Amino acid sequence: MTGTTTATAPFRLRAAGANRWVVLVVLCTSLLLVALDATVLHVAVPAVTRELHPSAVQLLWIVDAYPLICAALLILFGTLGDRVGRRRVLLLGYGLFGAASALAVFATTPHVLILARALLGVGGAMIMPATLSVLRAVFPDRRERAVAIGVWSAVAAIGAATGPVLGGFMVEHFWWGSVFLINIPLMAVMLPLGRLILPESKGRSDGPWDVVGALMAAAGMLGVVYGVKRLGVHRHVLDVPTLGPLLVGIALLIVFVRRQRRREHPLIDMKMFSRPAFSTAVGCIVLAMLALVGLELIAVQYLQLVLGLTPLQTGVRLLPLTFAAMAAGVLGSAQLRRFGPRLMVSSGFVLTAAAVLMLTLMGQHDRPGLLISGFVLLGFGLQTTLFGAYESMLTEASAQDAGGAAAIGETSYQLGAGMGIALLGSVMNAAYAPGLAKVGGVPGSATAQARNSLGEAYQIATRLGGTAGEALRQAARVAFVHGLHVTLYVSAGLLLVGALAALRLPRHMESDVAETEDAADVTGDMAGAGAAAGAVETVGAVEAADVVPAARTAGAAGPAKIGPQRGPEPVGAESTVA
Numbered sequence: 001m002t003g004t005t006t007a008t009a010p011f012r013l014r015a016a017g018a019n020r021w022v023v024l025v026v027l028c029t030s031l032l033l034v035a036l037d038a039t040v041l042h043v044a045v046p047a048v049t050r051e052l053h054p055s056a057v058q059l060l061w062i063v064d065a066y067p068l069i070c071a072a073l074l075i076l077f078g079t080l081g082d083r084v085g086r087r088r089v090l091l092l093g094y095g096l097f098g099a100a101s102a103l104a105v106f107a108t109t110p111h112v113l114i115l116a117r118a119l120l121g122v123g124g125a126m127i128m129p130a131t132l133s134v135l136r137a138v139f140p141d142r143r144e145r146a147v148a149i150g151v152w153s154a155v156a157a158i159g160a161a162t163g164p165v166l167g168g169f170m171v172e173h174f175w176w177g178s179v180f181l182i183n184i185p186l187m188a189v190m191l192p193l194g195r196l197i198l199p200e201s202k203g204r205s206d207g208p209w210d211v212v213g214a215l216m217a218a219a220g221m222l223g224v225v226y227g228v229k230r231l232g233v234h235r236h237v238l239d240v241p242t243l244g245p246l247l248v249g250i251a252l253l254i255v256f257v258r259r260q261r262r263r264e265h266p267l268i269d270m271k272m273f274s275r276p277a278f279s280t281a282v283g284c285i286v287l288a289m290l291a292l293v294g295l296e297l298i299a300v301q302y303l304q305l306v307l308g309l310t311p312l313q314t315g316v317r318l319l320p321l322t323f324a325a326m327a328a329g330v331l332g333s334a335q336l337r338r339f340g341p342r343l344m345v346s347s348g349f350v351l352t353a354a355a356v357l358m359l360t361l362m363g364q365h366d367r368p369g370l371l372i373s374g375f376v377l378l379g380f381g382l383q384t385t386l387f388g389a390y391e392s393m394l395t396e397a398s399a400q401d402a403g404g405a406a407a408i409g410e411t412s413y414q415l416g417a418g419m420g421i422a423l424l425g426s427v428m429n430a431a432y433a434p435g436l437a438k439v440g441g442v443p444g445s446a447t448a449q450a451r452n453s454l455g456e457a458y459q460i461a462t463r464l465g466g467t468a469g470e471a472l473r474q475a476a477r478v479a480f481v482h483g484l485h486v487t488l489y490v491s492a493g494l495l496l497v498g499a500l501a502a503l504r505l506p507r508h509m510e511s512d513v514a515e516t517e518d519a520a521d522v523t524g525d526m527a528g529a530g531a532a533a534g535a536v537e538t539v540g541a542v543e544a545a546d547v548v549p550a551a552r553t554a555g556a557a558g559p560a561k562i563g564p565q566r567g568p569e570p571v572g573a574e575s576t577v578a
Helices: 010-016 020-040 042-052 056-072 074-084 086-105 110-138 142-173 176-180 183-197 211-234 240-262 270-274 276-306 311-317 319-361 368-395 399-436 444-450 454-464 466-504 513-522
Strands: none
Touching: 020 086, 020 110, 020 142, 020 176, 020 183, 042 056, 042 110, 042 142, 042 176, 056 074, 056 110, 056 211, 074 086, 074 110, 074 211, 074 399, 086 110, 086 176, 086 183, 110 142, 142 176, 142 311, 142 319, 211 240, 211 399, 240 270, 270 276, 276 311, 276 319, 276 368, 276 399, 276 454, 276 466, 311 319, 311 368, 319 368, 319 466, 368 399, 368 466, 399 466, 444 454, 444 466, 454 466
C-alpha cells in the first residue's frame, strides 16, 4: 500500500500544521452548508406546491431526490477520493453544489427542481467524505482531533437546527427558491479558498479502483434505500414498485460483498465485520436511528396537526433537541476518555429511552416544559450514543480502511433511518386506525379514508363540517395521541435492546500510538506538515416521509452524528413531511 499526501504550496503546508485550525473553519463552513440544505427545503414544500403545481409523485421526488442520491453515492465518491485525492473531489463537489443550487433557485418546473435536488445530492456525496478525510489528515494527534471533531459536530447540529428556521423565515418573507440562495455566494468563496488552503491527501492506492464494484454498490444502495422508503410510506410489502427495487438492491449488495471478498484490492475490507466491536457498533447505529427517525416523523405531525403549530414554530420547538446534541458533541471526547465506549454508548441508549418514555406524558394539549425536557434528553442521549458507536467502529478499522469503515457506518445510518420510518410508521398506523373504526354520525366511507392519516382525517372533517366533522376531528386526535404513545413504547424498547448490545463494545478507550506512527509513514511526502492519510466517510443523512396532501410540513432537525477520533459523522438531520 502506498498512501501519498502532496502539498506544494508553502501556505498549504502551514495550513496542515500550524494553521490547521484555519482548515477546520473552512471544513466546518462546508458542513454547515450541506447540513442547512438537508433541512431547509421541507418547510417550503407547501409554497413549492402552490407555485410549481407538482403531482404527488413529483412532490415526493422533490423531497427525496437529495437523500436517495446522496446515500447511493457514498461508497463511490468516498473510495474515489482515496484514489485520486480527497481535496480534488471536495473542490469538484463545491462547484457542483453551487451550480445545482443556482438551478434550484430558478427552477420553473417540478422536473427541473427534481434534477437540481439530485445534483445537490451528488455534490453532497462528494463534499462530505472529502471534508472529513481532510480533517482526519490535518489532525493526526488524537486528543487534538477530538477537539476538532467536537467543533465539527457542534457546527453540524447548528446547521440542522437552523435549516427549518431559516427556511421558514425565507419562505415567509421572500419566495421558496430563496432557501437555496445562501449556497451560491458561499460556494463561490469556498472554491478558491479551499484550493488555496486545504492540503491534498490520499488513502489506499495499492491496486486499481474497482469501478464496477463502486457502481454496483451505488445501484444496490439506491434500490434498498428507495424500497425501504416506499415501505415506510405505503407499507405494501408485496407492491411491485416497493418489492422490486428492494430485492434488486439487496441482490446487488450481496454480489458486491462477494466481489469485495474475492478481490485482492477491495474497495471495502469485509473482514472488519468479523471484529465484534466493529459489527456491534454498526448494529448500535442502526438501532439508534431506527428508533429515532420514525419518532421524529410522528413528533413533527404531533406538533403541527395536534398542537396546531406553524412550520416555523415547529422548527423552533425542535431547536432544544439539536442544541442538546450539539452540547453532547462538544463534550463527547471528554466523556469517551473518562467512561470508555461501552459505558458511553450503553448509557446514551438508556438516557434516550428515558427521554422517549417521558414523552409518553404528552396529550392533546401543549406542555412546553415537558416537550423541551424530553427533547433535550433525547438529543443529548442520542448524540452520546452515536459519538461512542462511531468511534468504536472507526477505531477497529486500520487507517487505510477508515474510508470504507465510515461508509459502512453512514450506510447503517441511512438504512436505520429508512427502516425506522417503515417500522414505527407501521406501528403508528396499526395503533391509530382502530380508533376511527366507528365515529357517530360519520359515514363509513369517510372514516375509512380518515384512517389513512391524521392530515387526511382533518381534510374529511372539514368537508363534513358541523357536529359530524367535529366528532371525526376529535376522534382522530385521540387516536393519533394513542398511536403516538404506543410508538414511543416500541421505540424505547428498541433503544434498551441497543443498550444491551453495546455491552459488547470495548470497556476502555485505547491509545492510538500505532495510529500516529502509521500516519507519519503515510505522510512522508509532507515532512513537517503533520497530516495523516486516512479515508473518512460521512453524509448528512436526510430522510423524508411521504407528503400527505393538505398536511402542513416542517423540517425535523435531527441531532448531529459524529465518529470521534477516526473521523466524524455529521448531522443526521431528519426531516419529515406530515
